[in-house]
Amino acid sequence: xxxxxxxxxxxxxxxxxxxxxxxxxxxxxxxxxxxxxxxxxxxxxxxxxxxxxxxxxxxxxxxxxxxxxxxxxxxxxxxxxxxxxxxxxxxxxxxxxxxxxxxxxxxxxxxxxxxxxxxxxxxxxxxxxxxxxxxxxxxxxxxxxxxxxxxxxxxxxxxxxxxxxxxxxxxxxxxxxxxxxxxxxxxxxxxxxxxxxxxxxxxxxxxxxxxxxxxxxxxxxxxxxxxxxxxxxxxxxxx
Amino acid sequence: xxxxxxxxxxxxxxxxxxxxxxxxxxxxxxxxxxxxxxxxxxxxxxxxxxxxxxxxxxxxxxxxxxxxxxxxxxxxxxxxxxxxxxxxxxxxxxxxxxxxxxxxxxxxxxxxxxxxxxxxxxxxxxxxxxxxxxxxxxxxxxxxxxxxxxxxxxxxxxxxxxxxxxxxxxxxxxxxxxxxxxxxxxxxxxxxxxxxxxxxxxxxxxxxxxxxxxxxxxxxxxxxxxxxxxxxxxxxxxx
Numbered sequence: 001x002x003x004x005x006x007x008x009x010x011x012x013x014x015x016x017x018x019x020x021x022x023x024x025x026x027x028x029x030x031x032x033x034x035x036x037x038x039x040x041x042x043x044x045x046x047x048x049x050x051x052x053x054x055x056x057x058x059x060x061x062x063x064x065x066x067x068x069x070x071x072x073x074x075x076x077x078x079x080x081x082x083x084x085x086x087x088x089x090x091x092x093x094x095x096x097x098x099x100x101x102x103x104x105x106x107x108x109x110x111x112x113x114x115x116x117x118x119x120x121x122x123x124x125x126x127x128x129x130x131x132x133x134x135x136x137x138x139x140x141x142x143x144x145x146x147x148x149x150x151x152x153x154x155x156x157x158x159x160x161x162x163x164x165x166x167x168x169x170x171x172x173x174x175x176x177x178x179x180x181x182x183x184x185x186x187x188x189x190x191x192x193x194x195x196x197x198x199x200x201x202x203x204x205x206x207x208x209x210x211x212x213x214x215x216x217x218x219x220x221x222x223x224x225x226x227x228x229x230x231x232x233x234x235x236x237x238x239x
Numbered sequence: 240x241x242x243x244x245x246x247x248x249x250x251x252x253x254x255x256x257x258x259x260x261x262x263x264x265x266x267x268x269x270x271x272x273x274x275x276x277x278x279x280x281x282x283x284x285x286x287x288x289x290x291x292x293x294x295x296x297x298x299x300x301x302x303x304x305x306x307x308x309x310x311x312x313x314x315x316x317x318x319x320x321x322x323x324x325x326x327x328x329x330x331x332x333x334x335x336x337x338x339x340x341x342x343x344x345x346x347x348x349x350x351x352x353x354x355x356x357x358x359x360x361x362x363x364x365x366x367x368x369x370x371x372x373x374x375x376x377x378x379x380x381x382x383x384x385x386x387x388x389x390x391x392x393x394x395x396x397x398x399x400x401x402x403x404x405x406x407x408x409x410x411x412x413x414x415x416x417x418x419x420x421x422x423x424x425x426x427x428x429x430x431x432x433x434x435x436x437x438x439x440x441x442x443x444x445x446x447x448x449x450x451x452x453x454x455x456x457x458x459x460x461x462x463x464x465x466x467x468x469x470x471x472x473x474x475x476x477x478x
Contacts, residue, residue: 008389011250015387148254150247152413174391174436178421185420193420197413 004139004165005172006158006179010102011148013109022137023114024128024161026121027144028153029199030081031068031103033121033215038086039234040123040221042093046232049099050108058097066098071202082211095231102144110142111227119225119232122157122215127222129164131237138172139165141179152182152197153215156190159183190216243378243404244411245397245418249341250387252348261376262353263367263400265360266383267392268438269320270307270342271464272360272454277325278473279362279460281332285471288338289347297336305337310438310445313338321450334470341383349381350466358464358471361396361457368403370463370476377411378404380418391421391436392454395429398422429455 005021007013026032035046049055052067052074059065059076066079073080081100098104110117115137120128132139141161143154159179162171171177186193191213194200203212226235244260246252265271274285288294291306291313298304298315305318312319320339337343349356354376359367371378380400382393398418401410410416425432430452433439442451465474 008247009251011254012248012387012389015250148251149412150251150414150417152416155413155417171435173388174394174438175389177391177432177436178389178394178417181421181424182417185424193416196410197416199413 001168001170002138003170003172004141004162004176006141006143006162006175008143008150008155008175008179009145009148010106010109013142016140018110018140019113020115020137021140022116022118022132022135023110023140023142024118024120024132025103025106025110025142025144026154026157027100027103027106028121028157028215029203030083030211030215031100031144032119033123034081034083034086035098035119035225035232036121036123036221036223037083038091038096039225039232040223041087041091043086043091043096044093045095047095047097047230048104048107048232049097050105052099055097055099064094064096066096068100070101071206082208083214084211102146106142106144107227114140117227118235120157120161122160122218123220124223125160126164126219127224127237129161131224132165146199151199153194153200155179156183156186156193160187240407240409241377242409242411243380243401243415245380245382245401245414247382247389247394247414247418248384248387249345249348252381255379257349257379258352259354259376260379261355261357261371261374262349262379262381263357263359263371264342264345264349264381264383265393265396266339266342266345267360267396267454268442269322269450269454270339270383271358272362273320273322273325274337274358274464274471275360275362275460275462276322277330277335278464278471279462280326280330282325282330282335283332284334286334286336286469287343287346287471288336289344291338294336294338303330303333303335305335307339309340310441321447322453323450341385345381345383346466353379356466357474359396359400361399361455362459363462364399365403365458366461366463366476368400371404385438390438392433392439394418395422395425395432399426
């Protein structure tokens with residue numbers, strides 16, 4: 001039987017062995033929601049980068065650069081971390097170098113040893129779950145969190161995914177059960193459940209309620225971003 | 240308003256600032272349940288030690304030594320990590336040097352900077368909650384976990400405590416909400432909820448169901464162990 005493990009923070013990542021596993025990176029507010037949105041709207045590819053200054057150098061190479069730190073667009077970058085900004089027709093076919101506070105760090109950590117890195121968000125939940133069920137590898141759900149701390153919105157999406165996967169799969173650690181239990185409690189009213197959570201409140205204070213609402217929309221885009229030689233591209237999916 | 244934070248793993252501990260806070264150390268299976276049981280049965284004091292070989296040296300100084308690693312008693316030690324072994328009348332008034340895989344490591348990490356370190360278990364839940372409500376400091380709930388990973392039984396007890404504390408207190412991080420939500424789901428049948436969790440299964444496989452049942456007993460002992468100059472002693476509590 002396949003197993004699934006859930007890692008609720010990058011600070012716990014080193015406790016796990018991800019070799020041969022498919023890693024699902026989750027940063028609901030907002031990196032993985034942006035990546036999914038961008039590729040759904042025809043962006044050619046996204047190069048996820050952990051380091052801000054490394055990312056900035058891609059500007060000189062003629063690429064668009066997107067940078068967010070602490071919830072805000074970095075000065076001098078073309079784009080920030082709002083999914084709406086990735087819907088622009090002018091971005092079609094373009095390659096974007098992308099760095100965020102948490103999500104792109106998690107992708108960087110995972111890409112060395114994973115069998116595959118895929119991107120998860122509420123926006124592509126069911127397509128992702130269907131793929132994970134059908135592919136043969138054990139699964140590692142990797143929540144990006146916030147500066148090392150556990151984030152409720154990432155944990156809830158891990159739980160949403162586990163709810164879809166749980167038949168015929170073994171939970172490899174207690175965090176799976178914890179995430180699933182939180183999602184079962186929250187699923188009828190995600191916004192209400194999240195309303196006293198730290199990053200939700202941080203983005204609300206920045207006036208970003210529309211971003212939050214969008215990132216909690218389920219199954220808007222039937223695409224699956226995956227990492228191919230350092231670039232996030234839409235995966236060709238059967239059906 | 241007082242705040243409470245919850246740390247679900249020692250690997251996340253360095254992300255928090257515990258100065259001036261009262262730290263509740265939780266290692267339900269079984270270190271903090273043992274400590275509570277021992278002091279309730281008249282053990283004079285417990286010296287928690289992170290290092291096994293340091294603990295062993297106390298034997299030469301004439302103390303009893305208790306040592307557990309990976310769920311088993313360490314060879315050459317007088318006692319292991321079963322609460323039943325701490326009920327012996329012959330232990331009354333004795334001092335025990337005590338080292339376990341996770342719980343005593345967490346106590347060692349907390350004791351440098353906390354305003355106070357207290358010990359939490361289902362066995363002393365209500366006495367602990369009453370004390371936390373009445374004392375003036377912010378609260379830090381520190382789950383010992385299992386070798387850095389999140390443990391469900393520790394998380395559930397954190398949630399049980401948060402359920403008792405939540406009126407008039409602010410949740411300082413998302414892990415509080417996560418633990419509370421898990422406990423609300425689990426409270427009507429803790430055993431069933433824990434039955435597929437890793438350390439529960441590990442101890443069951445060692446034939447330790449009676450230990451598990453005991454450690455999940457609520458409010459058996461109206462005592463509160465706290466740390467005084469490196470020694471765990473029962474705290475004098477009003478009422």
